[in-house]
Each structure stands twice: as structure tokens, then as C-alpha cells.
Amino acid sequence: MSMQETTQKSALLKRNKKFALLAPGVIWMMLFLVVPLCMMIYVSFWTQTTFSISSDLTLKSWKTFFASETYFGALIRTIRLWLIVLFLTFIIGYPAALFIGQFVRNKTTQTVLLVACVIPFWTSFLIRVLAWRPMLGKEGAINIVLQKFGLIDAPIEVLLFTELSVVIGMVQIYVVFMVGPIAFMLARIDQSLIEAARDLGASSWTIFRKIIFPLSLPGVVVGAIFVSVMVLGEFATASALSGRKVNLLGNIIVTQVGSLKWAFAAVIGVVLTAVMAVVITLLLRVVDLRKEL
Amino acid sequence: MMELEGLTKFYGETCALRGVSLTIEDDEYLTLLGPSGSGKSTLLRLIAGLEQPDSGSIRLNGEDIASLPPHRRGLGIVQQNYALFPHMTVFENVAFGLRWREENPVTEEAEITKRVDAMLDLVGLSGFENRGVGQISGGQKQRVSLARTLVTEPRVCLLDEPLGALDANLRERMTLELRRIRDTLGVTFMHVTGNEHEALGMGDRMIVLDGGAAVMIAPPEQVFDRPQTVRVAQVLNAYNILQGRVHEGRFDHAGSMLPLPPNSEGAMHYAIRFDAATLVPPDDPTALIRATFITSEFTGGGVTYFLRGPDGVFEVERHLSRADPQVYKGGQELGISWAATDALAFDSDGELIVSSNMRGAA
Numbered sequence: 001m002s003m004q005e006t007t008q009k010s011a012l013l014k015r016n017k018k019f020a021l022l023a024p025g026v027i028w029m030m031l032f033l034v035v036p037l038c039m040m041i042y043v044s045f046w047t048q049t050t051f052s053i054s055s056d057l058t059l060k061s062w063k064t065f066f067a068s069e070t071y072f073g074a075l076i077r078t079i080r081l082w083l084i085v086l087f088l089t090f091i092i093g094y095p096a097a098l099f100i101g102q103f104v105r106n107k108t109t110q111t112v113l114l115v116a117c118v119i120p121f122w123t124s125f126l127i128r129v130l131a132w133r134p135m136l137g138k139e140g141a142i143n144i145v146l147q148k149f150g151l152i153d154a155p156i157e158v159l160l161f162t163e164l165s166v167v168i169g170m171v172q173i174y175v176v177f178m179v180g181p182i183a184f185m186l187a188r189i190d191q192s193l194i195e196a197a198r199d200l201g202a203s204s205w206t207i208f209r210k211i212i213f214p215l216s217l218p219g220v221v222v223g224a225i226f227v228s229v230m231v232l233g234e235f236a237t238a239s240a241l242s243g244r245k246v247n248l249l250g251n252i253i254v255t256q257v258g259s260l261k262w263a264f265a266a267v268i269g270v271v272l273t274a275v276m277a278v279v280i281t282l283l284l285r286v287v288d289l290r291k292e293l
Numbered sequence: 294m295m296e297l298e299g300l301t302k303f304y305g306e307t308c309a310l311r312g313v314s315l316t317i318e319d320d321e322y323l324t325l326l327g328p329s330g331s332g333k334s335t336l337l338r339l340i341a342g343l344e345q346p347d348s349g350s351i352r353l354n355g356e357d358i359a360s361l362p363p364h365r366r367g368l369g370i371v372q373q374n375y376a377l378f379p380h381m382t383v384f385e386n387v388a389f390g391l392r393w394r395e396e397n398p399v400t401e402e403a404e405i406t407k408r409v410d411a412m413l414d415l416v417g418l419s420g421f422e423n424r425g426v427g428q429i430s431g432g433q434k435q436r437v438s439l440a441r442t443l444v445t446e447p448r449v450c451l452l453d454e455p456l457g458a459l460d461a462n463l464r465e466r467m468t469l470e471l472r473r474i475r476d477t478l479g480v481t482f483m484h485v486t487g488n489e490h491e492a493l494g495m496g497d498r499m500i501v502l503d504g505g506a507a508v509m510i511a512p513p514e515q516v517f518d519r520p521q522t523v524r525v526a527q528v529l530n531a532y533n534i535l536q537g538r539v540h541e542g543r544f545d546h547a548g549s550m551l552p553l554p555p556n557s558e559g560a561m562h563y564a565i566r567f568d569a570a571t572l573v574p575p576d577d578p579t580a581l582i583r584a585t586f587i588t589s590e591f592t593g594g595g596v597t598y599f600l601r602g603p604d605g606v607f608e609v610e611r612h613l614s615r616a617d618p619q620v621y622k623g624g625q626e627l628g629i630s631w632a633a634t635d636a637l638a639f640d641s642d643g644e645l646i647v648s649s650n651m652r653g654a655a
Binding site for chain 1: 341342343370372377378395398
């Protein structure tokens, strides 16, 4: 190797040294995300028989998925529940975030309140979900209290082991992921903007509509992405609070993997991944995060 | 006409404003000068209604507006950081007040466009309508902020250090622009600044605020020539202020006997303008005090010399149109001389002692 080549090579190395910082992340993600993802797509075309699986390519699993009432229904149900949970976490989370981000002016108090939001996460996911049972059950806390006060005669049965209980459980768990990013964006809004708008004669509602909400939109989008990704892949809350009556895509994957139906599980995995990709793309369309953050 | 009377504001234990009273005329350029912490922003925020006074009243044309919310006061405030809405274009920013104000908003799009365009034209920003506010320079942001306020036709426009964030070149241009815009619209400007040049150069009248009190309200020439108190002279940053006492008709400052203007028996403070003093050789008969040369600063049109006097730093300004710059060495002994008629004397309360033969005296 000539002298010149060596210097050229070392210059090239020097210029690109910064990319070395990416290496651990890239390698990790390649091994444990990209490769498995490709594998999943590949396996979804394998031939599944009752007890075994072979690598002969076929569309059979895909056809079954879209033809079956159960499986396609689960996709629709997943999307419906996701939309309901997303809507509720937004409706419940935004006012809380507005309070923390705009009306609490003390940074320390803001932090304390945000930390308070994640206190439920100090217990395990399973306990949080299962704790809803004695709360919502036929002889659960809510029914007992309502009956004691004479507000109802018979216990409300719809509270547990229904879609409603799944929604209640999910909203409770995921609302904090909506509050956090929105409160963060709201806290960043310069108070002088609001003063300026007020000075220009705008009412509080107009200021909210025209200044505060648009400026908090990136937080809403980030929060919505968090909630969406988690809700779309959910299975634990659904199985624990619906008594296995509400089957989401996640639940079906669990069942299929449990019965060693790898090809079919892979199909649902691919569908779920595609749904998430579409959802995230649409959410990112709402706001240009690159510009806003 | 707007009258402020006895405006007082506390932040906890600290008194930010103590009983400020003043009258703001229609169609005038008022500057408010004060060092940082003197309460000038507080005063502005009280007038604008962004904060409530603890006591005192604000009347606009006889009507008490102290309890009115900001937008009912017919005032506009241009904030120090411009406070432009980052998610809107220049046009939308300027149109905001017209379009979204609670009381009689302009609903006709053509009318909004007409008025916004006229205002952008006045501030020299035609053609920038569709720019995002992140795509314009500091000076342009300043103009957008001004246009946004002026388009709503306030009776008084409050400007909080409007030139503070601009570079010197731009500041000079905006100084002229602000005066031109004000003259065109005939609206009263109240311009808050910590810069004495700005306050002196721009205002029809100026208010000097110190320690939360209005210590002088007068036309700039008068403030500059005859500062009412020794604090005003200090804030102006144009006076050497010497301490001492009167002894046998002269002012004894650390042993130097300085000539006094007539009738200034009780003088405790003595002030001489930077540009009224001249440097002379130390043994010159006109030398009033002796000082050691420290350094000099070339300011383009002149030179400012810094000397160590008997009691603190003494500044002498020399305008180059009058003479060539003199070069001195650090540590060199020099004498400083001035005319007795240029000196100002202040009594023990810091009040100016008015003497009959004083320059510019009424």
C-alpha cells in the first residue's frame, strides 16, 4: 500500500469516525429487530400442518386470516378498541397535561406531578391489571359502594369481563403516556406568547384554540404514538379483564404460539406490524416533528 | 391622555414600584430610562394590565382602567422577546389581533388583507407575508411584532426594550424607523430602555426611573443638562460624580478644591460631564484635579479616556472633530480641568442645587 493511499484511508476513517457511535445500536437492532422481522415475514409464508411446520412457501395462512370471521374480526376489534382508548386517553390526558404544563408555574411542582402520574408503574403490570377485578367485579368495590348508597338495586355486570372493562383498564394504564409528552410541550410554551395574544384582544378560548393547542400538537402526536403502539400490541389487559372474551390480535398471537402454529402467528405479527406502521405514518403526517422538536 | 397616579407594586417583600405618578400625552414619544431592576418592566406590565398594581390608579381619558383586562385597555405592548407566534406566518401573526380579538373582530378577509398589507408596508416588510417567523432576522421579527400591535390601532403602544436584542447597526436604523412609524400613525409610544442614548435620542419626553420611583420626568435635553438628582446623573452614564463637602466657597473633593457654581453652599455631590472635562499636563495652572491615566477607548467619533482620580475612575470624552486624539501612556500623571459653569452641585439629599448662572437654566 502506498503512502498516499494510507493517508487517504486514514483521512476517510477520521471523517467517518463519528459513525462508530452508531455501531452498537445498529448491530443490536440488526440482530434483534431487523433480522427477526424479516424472519417473521418469511415464516408467515411457511406451510403449517397440525403438528409441524415446513419451509415450503404458501399463502394458506394468509388466506385463512382474511377469510376467517374470528381472525379478521379480531383485527377490526383491535382497531376499534385502539381508537376508543386513544380517544379517551386524549380526552382525559389533555386537561391534566394542560393543568401541569400551563397552570403549574413552579418547575419542581411540575416534576412532582409528572412523577405522581407514573406511580402506578411502581407495581408490576400484572398486578395493575388484576387489581381491576376486585374493583369492577360483580361483588367488586364499585358495585358494593353503589349498592350501599342505594344508587343501584342489582350489581352492574357489564363492568367486568366485557370490552368496557378492557377499555377502562387500558385507559388507566396508558393515559400517562399521553399526559407526559403533552405536558412537556405545554410547559415549553413561552408565557409571553399568551400575554401577547391576550394583549391583542383574544379570549382565553381563542388563545387555547389558536396558540396553545397548535403548539402542543407535537406532544399530542408523540403521546398518541406511544399509546397506539402499546394498545395495538396489547394482550395481557384484554385477557385478564375480559375473561378471554375479547380477543385482540395480540391474544391470538399468544394462543397460536402456544399451540405451535408458528406460521399463523407470523401472519398476525406481520399484519399487526403493518397496522402500526400505517398508524405511525398517519400520526406523523399531522405534524412535522422534525420542525417542532 | 393617560394618567398614572401613585402606582405601587410589591413582589413579596420587595417593592418594585413606589408611588409612580405621571401623565402620558396623546401623540408623543415617551422614553423610560432606568437601570435593570429599577422597575421599568414592572411599570410597563402594570400599564398594559399584565399585572395588577397593589395601589394607585391608571386612567385613560378620565376612565379608570386599572381593573380592566389587558385587551379592554386600548393599549398594545411590544414585548422584549417579540413573542411572535412560532406556528404562524408573518401575515397571520400581524392579522391575529384583527381576526381573533374578542371585541369587534374584523371578519372580512379583504379588510384584514388590506390593513395587514398596509401595516407591513409601513414597517418595511412587504413581500414577507408568507414567511415563517423562524425564517426572518431579528430586526424583521421586531418589525413584525410592532406591526402586529400597531395594526390593532392602540391608543398607546408600549415597547419593552424594543432595540435591546438588535445589533448596533440595526438599532440605529430601527431608531429612525420607530420615530417615522410613530409620526405616521400619531400613536403615543412609551419606549422602555436601559440605554441612555436611546432614551435621550428618541423621546419627546423622558422618564428616569430609579429604585422603583420616577426620579425625573422632562424633555431629554433638560434631563441631560440638568439632572434633577445625583441618581439621575448616575443613570445617564455621562457624568463623573465626585463626593465631598463645601469648604471656604470651594468643593473639597479628597483634597482637591474644585470651583463651585454660585449659591451652592450645601453641596455634597459634584458632577461634571465626561465631555465637559479636558485633559491637561499635570502642572498646568488650569488643572483642577490630578489623575493617573488608565486606558482609552476609541469610539469612532471620539475617544473616551479613563483615569484614576483621587476617589475612583474619572472619564473624559474628547470629540475628534474638535481635536486630534491625544495618546497617553498607562500610569501617566495628568491634570483634568473644566469650567466652573459646567459643574453641577447636589445637596445632601442628592437634589440639584439650582443656580442662577447655570448653563441652560430657565
